[in-house]
Amino acid sequence: MGDTTTDFTEITYRVTDRIATVTLNRPEARNGYTVRMADELAAAFDRADRDPEVRVVVLTGEGKDFSVGADLSQGGFDFDPDTGPDAAWQEPAGRCSKRIFTMDKPVIAALHGSAVGGGLTITLSADYRLAAADSRFGFVFTRRGIYPEGASAWFLPRLVGMGRAMDWMISGRLFDAAEAEQAGLVHRVHDPAGLLDAAYALAADLAANTAPVSVAVTRQLLYRMSALDSPAPVHEVDSKLIASIGTNPDAAEGVLSFLQKRRPRFTLSPDKDLPDFLPWSH
Structure with a gap:
């Protein structure tokens, strides 16, 4: 199309x-x-x-x-x-x-x-x-x-x-x-x-191969947090992100598609599924 x-x-x-x-x-x-x-x-x-x-x-x-x-x-x-x-x-x-x-x-x-x-x-x-x-x-x-x-x-x-x-x-x-x-x-x-x-x-x-929400979060992590003078606040955000994996369908799909040797079918979208705790989203 x-x-x-x-x-x-x-x-x-x-x-x-x-x-x-x-x-x-x-x-x-x-x-x-x-x-x-x-x-x-x-x-x-x-x-x-x-x-x-x-x-x-x-x-x-x-x-x-x-x-x-x-x-x-x-x-x-x-x-x-x-x-x-x-x-x-x-x-x-x-x-x-x-x-x-x-x-x-x-x-x-x-x-x-x-x-x-x-x-x-x-x-x-x-x-x-x-x-x-x-x-x-x-x-x-x-x-x-x-x-x-x-x-x-x-x-x-x-x-x-x-x-x-x-x-x-x-x-x-x-x-x-x-x-x-x-x-x-x-x-x-x-x-x-x-x-x-x-x-x-x-x-x-x-x-074809990357998850839209993962990409959105990652590029903003790099841009907005890499210049901080300490890794501590970055790790705070990392910890919240990693803790959310258990309820993240894209994470499950990423592992499953890897094991099944097929293209992933990610379903989360940046327009509605970005984590609400990101410090730059407020």
């Missing part, structure tokens, strides 16, 4: 075989990032997160580049330049990266061509970044006299360490897929022709 939504103008959204594909769709502008695109991306990820038929999201770009970053030629930001933004205004890249951060479902970014500036920071909260071998990356802000956005100063050091984050962000230099992979920014590098196939193969494996 496939479902393509035409509600968007600067991205496309399609659901096929439990995988939602979100595609940046301004190839004539090398997928330059706009305020409209930011809001459409946030809405698309929200739709995928709330759709019980979606298990995984693949994020990619139409044309030869993933995204060359902010395109302010479309009218600038969504506030009056004379009066400035109000206190609640949120810069566009973070509208996407923060929505991915809160996802209950894994997100796989498939990066090709140029992925620079906001065209890279929006992907830092994805679970996976796969790259074409000819990709080029850059946090180019200092070379434009502007500043890192998308909460990238929080995400990037957690992915590659403070030293590499400093190098890339202070210099603003471009770097290739091999350096990105070596540093841990991207998980794997693929031949450009096989990049999307690799992304969909990974998505299909996650959809």
Whole structure:
């Protein structure tokens, strides 16, 4: 079954075989990032997160580049330049990266061509970044006299360490897929022709073999608790989670399917079955 939504103008959204594909769709502008695109991306990820038929999201770009970053030629930001933004205004890249951060479902970014500036920071909260071998990356802000956005100063050091984050962000230099992979920014590098196939193969494996609630809890455990200064509060949550296994039908199914050497049929759903004691759910 496939479902393509035409509600968007600067991205496309399609659901096929439990995988939602979100595609940046301004190839004539090398997928330059706009305020409209930011809001459409946030809405698309929200739709995928709330759709019980979606298990995984693949994020990619139409044309030869993933995204060359902010395109302010479309009218600038969504506030009056004379009066400035109000206190609640949120810069566009973070509208996407923060929505991915809160996802209950894994997100796989498939990066090709140029992925620079906001065209890279929006992907830092994805679970996976796969790259074409000819990709080029850059946090180019200092070379434009502007500043890192998308909460990238929080995400990037957690992915590659403070030293590499400093190098890339202070210099603003471009770097290739091999350096990105070596540093841990991207998980794997693929031949450009096989990049999307690799992304969909990974998505299909996650959809077929992982439990939706287990994935939702695990990605949030990592994101929200790995930076604490003690393991004690993490272990408190772990203990409650493990104690709940006895009444968890997915846990029983996971063991049974393993013993019977068959694909699991998990029944719990993140939209209604997340544990109510998770500290970030209040």
